[in-house]
Amino acid sequence: MTDAQTDRDSVVKSVSAIKSGPRALRLYMDVCAKCGTCAEVCPVYYGKPEAKYNPANRSDLIRTLFKRHNTLSGKLLGGLAGAKDFDQAEFEAWRDIFYSCTACRRCAQFCPFGIDNSVITRKARTILDGLGRTPATLQRVIKASLETRNTDGASAVAFKAAIAFIEEEMRDEHGVDIKIPVDVVGAEYFYLPPSGDALVNIEATMGVAKVFHVLGMGDKWTMSSHCFDGANYGLFTGNDAQMKAANKACVDEAKRLGVKFLLMGECGHAHRVMKAMMVSGMWWGELPFQVINCMEWTADQIRAGRLQFDKSKNPQSVTYHDPCNFAKSCGIVEAPRVILRAACLDYREMTPSGAENWCCGGGGGLAAMSELREFRMTVSGVKKHEQIKSTGAAFVATACANCKRQLAQLMEHHKARVTVGGVHDMLSRAILVDGKAAERKCYEE
Amino acid sequence: MSRTAFLIGGIFPYLAATVFLIGVVSRLRAWRRVPQPGLMTVYPTKGSGMAELAKEALFFPSLFRGDRTLWLLSWSFHVALALALIGHLRVVTALLDRGLATVGVSSSGIAAMSAIAGGGAGIVLLVTVMTLLARRLLVARVREVSTPPDFLALLLLIAVITTGNVMRFGGTHFGLAETRVWAVSLLTFSPVVPANPAFLLHAFFAELTILYVAFSKLMHFGGFFFTVALAKRSQP
Numbered sequence: 198m199t200d201a202q203t204d205r206d207s208v209v210k211s212v213s214a215i216k217s218g219p220r221a222l223r224l225y226m227d228v229c230a231k232c233g234t235c236a237e238v239c240p241v242y243y244g245k246p247e248a249k250y251n252p253a254n255r256s257d258l259i260r261t262l263f264k265r266h267n268t269l270s271g272k273l274l275g276g277l278a279g280a281k282d283f284d285q286a287e288f289e290a291w292r293d294i295f296y297s298c299t300a301c302r303r304c305a306q307f308c309p310f311g312i313d314n315s316v317i318t319r320k321a322r323t324i325l326d327g328l329g330r331t332p333a334t335l336q337r338v339i340k341a342s343l344e345t346r347n348t349d350g351a352s353a354v355a356f357k358a359a360i361a362f363i364e365e366e367m368r369d370e371h372g373v374d375i376k377i378p379v380d381v382v383g384a385e386y387f388y389l390p391p392s393g394d395a396l397v398n399i400e401a402t403m404g405v406a407k408v409f410h411v412l413g414m415g416d417k418w419t420m421s422s423h424c425f426d427g428a429n430y431g432l433f434t435g436n437d438a439q440m441k442a443a444n445k446a447c448v449d450e451a452k453r454l455g456v457k458f459l460l461m462g463e464c465g466h467a468h469r470v471m472k473a474m475m476v477s478g479m480w481w482g483e484l485p486f487q488v489i490n491c492m493e494w495t496a497d498q499i500r501a502g503r504l505q506f507d508k509s510k511n512p513q514s515v516t517y518h519d520p521c522n523f524a525k526s527c528g529i530v531e532a533p534r535v536i537l538r539a540a541c542l543d544y545r546e547m548t549p550s551g552a553e554n555w556c557c558g559g560g561g562g563l564a565a566m567s568e569l570r571e572f573r574m575t576v577s578g579v580k581k582h583e584q585i586k587s588t589g590a591a592f593v594a595t596a597c598a599n600c601k602r603q604l605a606q607l608m609e610h611h612k613a614r615v616t617v618g619g620v621h622d623m624l625s626r627a628i629l630v631d632g633k634a635a636e637r638k639c640y641e642e
Numbered sequence: 643m644s645r646t647a648f649l650i651g652g653i654f655p656y657l658a659a660t661v662f663l664i665g666v667v668s669r670l671r672a673w674r675r676v677p678q679p680g681l682m683t684v685y686p687t688k689g690s691g692m693a694e695l696a697k698e699a700l701f702f703p704s705l706f707r708g709d710r711t712l713w714l715l716s717w718s719f720h721v722a723l724a725l726a727l728i729g730h731l732r733v734v735t736a737l738l739d740r741g742l743a744t745v746g747v748s749s750s751g752i753a754a755m756s757a758i759a760g761g762g763a764g765i766v767l768l769v770t771v772m773t774l775l776a777r778r779l780l781v782a783r784v785r786e787v788s789t790p791p792d793f794l795a796l797l798l799l800i801a802v803i804t805t806g807n808v809m810r811f812g813g814t815h816f817g818l819a820e821t822r823v824w825a826v827s828l829l830t831f832s833p834v835v836p837a838n839p840a841f842l843l844h845a846f847f848a849e850l851t852i853l854y855v856a857f858s859k860l861m862h863f864g865g866f867f868f869t870v871a872l873a874k875r876s877q878p
Contacts, residue, residue: 220678221872227669228865231792232716233784234708246783253787270857278857279791305684307708309698309716310866311873313682477878478680528685528876552685553707 204328205283211324212262222320225312226263229253235304235314240556241297244576252304255294256317258287292330295321296569299577300433300561301521306553318561323435331434334566339430339439346446347392347426356395356422363399367406370635375410377402377420380454384419387451388491390462391598392426394619398601401463404621407628408495411504418460424450427467428598432474433562444475451486459488463596463619465522473526490523492596492620496532499539507634510627511541516590517620518547518581518604519554520597528552533596533620540627547584555580557595559603573603574610582607585615592616594623644837650846651835655828658849665856670864682872689876698870715770715777722766726806729760732818733825756818764807771799795858798851805844816841 215222235252236242242250249255261281264271271280298318305313325331331339341350351359360377367375378384386409394401409418424447431440451459461468472488475481498504517537523529530551537544547554558578563569581604585593593604593615605617627634687694697703702720706713732738742752775796778784809816816838824841827834835842855861 216676218676218678219680220673220676221682221869223676224673224865224869224872227673228859228862228869230859230862231784231787231789232709232712233781233787234705234712236783236787237709242783248786251783251787257787257789268857277790277794279789302684305873306686307704309702309705309708310862311684311698311704311870313684313873316682473683474680479878525685526683528683528687530685 201285204285204288207328208283208288208324209262209266211320211327212259213266215259215263215320216267219316221313222316225256225314225317226260226267228310229256229260229312230310232309234307234309235312238303238307240299240301240303240558240580241577243555244558244579249294250297250576252298252314255298256312256314258291258294259317259321291321292325292332295325296332296561296563296566297572297577298561299521299556299558299563301556302525303521303553303556306525315561319432319435321435322433323437326434326436331436332566332568334568335430335434335562338565339434339436342426342428342430342443343439346424346443348428348430349392349396349426351392351396353422356425359396359399360420363395363403363406366399367403370403370637371407371630371633372636373631375406375630376415377406378416378418379420379422381416381419382453383455384417385414385456386418386458386460387454387456387486388418388420388460388462389427389447389451389467390425390491391428391464391467393598393601394462394464395420395425398598398619398622400622400625401619402621404619404623404625404628405460405462405491405495407625407630408498408504408621411628411630412498419454419456421450421454427461427464427471429467429470430562430565432466432470433565440470441480444470445481447471448475448481448484452484456486458494459486460494461488461490463491463598463621465520465527465597465600468529469522469526490527490529490532492523492529492532492536495621495624496535499535504539505629506540506624506627507629508540508542508627510634510637511592511623512543513541513591514543514545514589515541515592515594515623516545516547516585516588517550518557518585518593518595518600519551520595520600521554521556521560523596524552524554533594536620536624537594540623545588545590547588555584557581557600557603558607559599562599564599564603570606574607578603578607578610582611582613586611586613590615592618592623594618594620596620647835647837647842648833650842650849651824652828652833654846654849655833658852662852662855666861666864669856669861673865673868678872681875681878683876684873687874687876689874691871691875694874695867695871698874699866712777715773718766719770719774722763722770725759725763726767729756729763732756733821734829761810764803764810767803768800768807771796771803775800791858795854795860798847798854801847802844802851805840805847808840809838809844812840814838814840 231253239252264280265282270278295318300315300318302313302315305311338348342348409415429440429443468490476488517533558573558581601617608615702717778788
């Protein structure tokens with residue numbers, strides 16, 4: 198069999214499998230009215246209104262094929278019934294097209310039928326992955342993640358060194374020992390950030406450590422030296438087996454540690470996979486622990502009046518970018534705002550904000566693809582740049598490593614003097630430990 | 643009764659009704675059978691399911707937030723369609739008339755209401771559906787996603803609505819009384835088909851549309867409840 202035949206058979210078989218579910222995807226094959234609302238609200242189409250970036254067109258690549266092979270009218274009438282057979286030349290463009298969707302789900306919020314084009318995008322990526330066509334950059338991330346259990350490919354030794362460094366920083370800042378427990382079996386909370394928050398952008402982890410310290414719970418939590426990354430790129434490549442394998446490793450570690458709470462970090466897709474997909478889908482049956490997010494947890498402490506702040510430590514204007522996976526998929530909108538309002542002098546909102554916020558332009562794994570930088574800067578990130586600019590904010594806080602990367606590049610691209618960081622970063626700079634906020638070194642210009 | 647008229651008024655109605663019922667029921671059953679593992683929730687939602695589903699079905703709030711112009715077109719089209727369908731029910735049942743009479747509406751009052759609501763609906767339907775067609779042809783983001791079935795659905799609707807309006811507003815008025823006679827003949831399986839051309843054309847295009855529903859995106863009248871329920875549901 199030639200490669201082309203293999204592609205055809207595999208694609209047709211996989212698209213036809215939609216017949217047996219999942220239900221949402223099955224419905225999406227039938228009910229789209231082609232009304233154009235998705236294009237109106239899509240960050241990619243906003244950046245460049247071209248037919249290939251129109252969400253309904255992108256989804257139609259799958260839909261037409263499904264109709265051609267699985268409906269009577271499609272088989273008999275072809276194009277007249279909105280059906281179209283597999284076309285190798287068109288298939289060669291699939292990777293570019295389906296990796297130009299940020300899977301932000303904004304279309305689903307405004308579609309009169311609630312059609313979620315990201316589900317169709319992910320299905321197409323699953324097909325591409327099965328044929329070895331996942332972009333090489335993402336394949337490398339997946340490989341590192343499966344081999345080392347973190348997307349940065351860091352070792353346990355490197356992690357422990359990073360933790361020691363963070364503890365040292367906190368001692369410098371506050372003159373007291375603020376511990377980050379590692380590998381403590383029997384702790385109550387297992388903190389699972391994106392690995393970047395432990396290795397590179399360390400302030401978020403500092404913030405979480407300070408909250409536990411102030412609450413007198415410094416010995417009630419732990420991190421894990423061989424499971425310190427909640428990131429799960431199988432969500433982006435559409436590979437369910439890899440997504441579940443990476444997820445199981447984290448769940449098994451939480452079980453081994455015997456914790457009551459799995460405290461997810463500032464990583465939208467990690468939280469979504471863990472909570473909205475794994476827990477609600479009962480992937481591993483009943484769990485001995487609850488999944489919560491560190492922002493919700495900290496916000497609860499602030500609401501209860503257990504944390505105090507010196508807002509003057511964050512004098513600059515701060516805005517919050519809602520990561521799509523937190524806001525649109527998990528409904529976590531208020532918690533980060535509770536933290537930022539408590540810790541910052543001048544907090545301001547983007548328009549729109551909350552669940553209907555616009556994607557940073559790097560969702561769906563795109564932020565990790567260096568080859569798409571030009572696209573992210575000049576197409577998918579256009580709206581976000583406009584939004585941030587019109588707030589006049591000097592600092593954009595967000596709760597997602599991919600959003601941070603995209604936003605930082607976007608600000609650099611537009612030569613905007615705007616700094617990008619995390620939510621607990623701002624908390625870390627202003628929280629009072631023994632009555633005093635951090636004597637901070639300057640982390641940014 | 644010419645042979646064509648008999649086909650349109652005496653044969654196709656049974657065919658269209660049968661295909662519609664079997665087609666729609668089998669489509670709904672196929673959708674129901676397919677499992678949905680995990681949640682699809684799209685916020686903002688209160689996760690309440692039914693209440694939000696009803697709100698979406700009655701007022702299209704998501705579309706309202708997404709595209710105000712389309713909302714106006716789409717919502718008025720569907721409201722007018724609902725009015726028109728309610729009016730058509732009077733062909734086969736006197737419930738509505740009796741209900742109105744019970745609350746004291748006179749028969750000339752009912753006729754006036756029919757003229758205002760039904761006539762108004764016919765005009766709103768025509769205006770909105772023509773505008774939807776113009777939009778599909780003129781607005782780039784809609785034109786570039788449009789395929790033959792999208793135009794077919796609109797053209798069928800335009801044909802049905804136009805002929806319906808001709809029946810009401812045209813030279814030889816064909817009204818409820820005449821239609822009731824035909825409906826009774828159909829329901830007693832002894833069809834007697836009137837020769838009014840506007841009626842025959844209206845029936846013909848309506849039958850084509852009804853035949854087409856189960857094979858087309860018009861199925862969104864049922865699919866809507868599945869997809870919106872999935873988007874709004876926040877508990878497994």
